[in-house]
Amino acid sequence: QVQLQQSGPGLLKPSQTLSLTCAISGDSVSSQSATWNWIRQSPSRGLEWLGRTHFKSKWYSESAISVRGRITIIPDTSKNQFSLQLNSVTPEDTAVYYCARAQVENFDYWGQGTLVTVSS
């Protein structure tokens, strides 16, 4: 059974960097049949896919245009986890952030969610 456990701070000030980690059990971040994703949910934007990392002979990362230039998703094979960094946050980045596994077309396992609030 795959489990994803999220960790990271929930309160940030504008311009700071959001950092969250997703620890994987029951699968490997290096799996060549899965991708590792970050998704957020807010009342104003709904569910929004942010980006992913995956390994297929080498490491790949893709991100949504809405956050491109501010987002980094980093795999950590030594700890079997992956991380999200989102720079220069504003109040519009306030949301519940989820990590999730995808086997191509859909998300079959999700983390528990982390409410991140950006406020001065």
Next chain:
Amino acid sequence: EIVLTQSPGTLSLSPGERATLSCRASQSIDTIDLAWYQQKRGQAPTLLIYGTSSRATGIPDRFSGSGSETDFTLTISRLEPEDFAVYFCQQYGGSPLYTFGQGTKLETK
């Protein structure tokens, strides 16, 4: 961007009734690329249906999905008390890679 529009926004039904939820795409998508999720308050979404009509592991057979091209449907044949939740459709492909509908809230009448 492929936009998914769900209707109705809220559906009020009673246990035992049949629920029909709609998801319309702004352009044609492959059936393999359409999924449905259930989300209960305070929880992460749970995968219900993938590939338009295949039930995820452990999902009861009262849940079914159908559709093609731009019109997709999630049907719950006989509502159980635990089915009252918010339902989202999701598609894969294009840019951004994944998009979600805005959700349909299924509430008790």
